[in-house]
Amino acid sequence: MVEDGTILARAESDASDRLLCADEPLSGLQLRCGGELPGTIAIPELLELVRKARRYGFRVARAVCAHDGLETVTAWVEVEPLGHGEGCLIRVRSWHAAPAPVEDSATAEGRRMVTARHLAELSAQLDAGQRVLAVVSDSPELAEVVAVMEAGIGQPWTDFLPLEDFSHQQPLHWRLLDGARVSVPGAERPWRATLIPYMQPGFEPAGFELLLLSDETAGEGAVAPSLPPVPLVPARRSLVGQDIAPVLKQPISRIIANAETIRTRLAGPLPEAYSEYAGEIASAGKLLLELLEDMADLEVVESEGFSTAPDRIDLSEVARQAAGILNVRAREKNIVIEPPHHSDQLRAIAEFRRVLQVLLNLIGNAIRYSPEHSHIWIRLEEMGGLARVIVADQGPGLSEEQQGKVFEKYERLGRSGDGGTGLGLYISRSLARAMGGELTVESAPGQGARFMLDVPSDPEVLP
Known part of the structure; x- marks a missing residue:
């Protein structure tokens, strides 16, 4: 590290990214951010810098x-x-402090959510009843709980x-569980949970995003626990779904989260051009993630022996949750x-x-192609069985020729640059048919479109 020039403060961290010692004013910032000395680095921007330097083994210098x-x-x-396996030397060469601008509650909550998503080691989608819909994690330490979930x-x-430390009767209100x-x-x-609700003003949440975070970094050389054997469908091996998707989903999600942090300037001031670049990175990441998920779903619905797990459900509740999420x-x-x-x-x-x-x-497509x-x-409708x-929607609508093609694989009806993969409707119709139903469309140019999902009705009337 260059010794020339003014050094305002020195500090040292260990292999677990704990700040062992620090001069003022860095030590004071560590304490004001809720940390201890010695203790885990509590300044998110500094923690990211230290992790990067330690992980890649080279010197890093930048404005924080x-x-x-x-x-x-x-x-x-x-x-x-x-x-290798040791900590870092930290030197501060300039320091400027200014009163923080007044931040409204919505902006503060947005900052909290972005930070939580960035640091989370497990992410899960929950329905309105806090039931698990999907879960993803790339942490070897959490592989066992992911498999169980x-x-x-x-x-x-x-x-x-x-x-931990809860004796209340379940289920608890989500606000009591946030941060538990x-x-x-x-x-x-030690671990804590963060719950991010999908909600409209005046209504209860239609679902949640669950994030799992730890205030301690994972130990060096952690070994992934062995997973229980997963029964395979008697078909060709799923390259995307079993090999590629689990490896790529979490890194791509973190790229998107980091790009969104930069785009929205939550990490600090940024020239407009760089904010736009970050927006393009986030958009490209979202398209890649969508393509990856669609390819994995395509392998599932086209595999031999694919079937669904039917249950008694309320279509009204599912529709409200989907609307709330989007x-x-x-x-x-x-x-x-x-x-x-x-x-x-x-x-x-x-x-x-x-x-x-x-x-x-269906709702995502309607949003994509509908005007502002x-x-x-x-x-909802009930039609016999x-x-x-x-x-x-109130979008441009579809001609008869387009209606005949819209459910075909990779069919995008000549559109380009809108982020679609041409697989969503094909997969959706395959899922509808696997559940004993159908997916159809009614439309006319200039009159919007009506997509209709039919599934078997429940003959048993509930009290």
């Missing part, structure tokens, strides 16, 4: 913009790794991550989604997760 709640600190920091899709997440300490079977570090995306285009009323019910026999997947695709300041309606969900 940090917040302690009262001030915004801009500093030039140099970090040099001491060697995937095998128990549809159960409350607290069944897999028991709460949890026990992770097979893991030695409501933020719709608001970005000033589109209003009108889901079924909370008093509506339509019982059906189908797999909850697969119906939700189909509706997310338009409406999307989700309606079938239960129907209709997703109607």
Whole structure:
């Protein structure tokens, strides 16, 4: 590390990214950010820099913009790794502190969510009842609990991550669970849960994003626990679904989260051009993630012996959850989604997760192709032995020729640059048919489109 020039403060970290010692003003910032000395680095921007230097084994120097709640600190920091399996030397060469601008609660909450997503080692999608819909993690330490959660899709997440120091009767309100300490079977570090709701103002959440975080870094040389054998479908090996998707999903998600942090300037001031570059990176990452997920789903629905797990469900509840999950995306285009009323019910026999997947695709397409300041309606109908969900939009509509092609594999009807993969509707129709139903469309040019998902109705009337 260069010794020339002014050095305002020196510090040293260990192999677990704990700040062992630090001069002022760095030590004061560490304490104001909620950390201890010695203790895990509590300044997120410095922690990221130290992790990068230690992981890649080379010197890193850059401007760091940090917040302690009262001030915004801009500093030039140099970090040099001491060697493999050791910590880092830290030197601060400039320091400027200014009063932090007043931040409204929505902005502060947005910052918290972005930070949590960046640091999370496990992410799961939950329904309105806090039941697990999907889970992903690239942490070897969490491989065991991920396998158990995937095998128990549809159960409350607290069944897999028991709460610490809670004696209240379950289920608890989600606000009480946000930030709660949890026990992770097979893991030695302490963990806490963060719940991010999908909600519209005035309504209860339609679902949640569950993030699992630890205040301690993983130990060096951690070995992945052995997973229980997963029975394979008697078909060709799934290259994307079994080999590629699990490896790539989490890194791509982190690329998107980091790019969004840069784009929204949550980590500090940034020239407009660089913010736009970050937006392009985030968009490309989202397209890549969508393509990866669609390719994995395609392998599943085309595999021999593929079947769904039918259950008694309420299509109205699934539709409301799908609308809630995509409501933020719709608001970005000033589109209003009108889901079924909370008093509506339509019982059906189908797999909850697969119906939700189909509706997310239909509503997502409606948002993508509808003009700003338009409406999307989700309606329910019962037709003899079938239960129907209709997703109607005010988009450009489809000609008869286009309606005949829209469900074909890789068919994008000549569109380009809109982020679609041409697989969503093909997969959705395959899922509908696997559940004993059908997916159809009614449309006319200039009159929007009505996509209709039919699944078997539940003949058993519930009290």
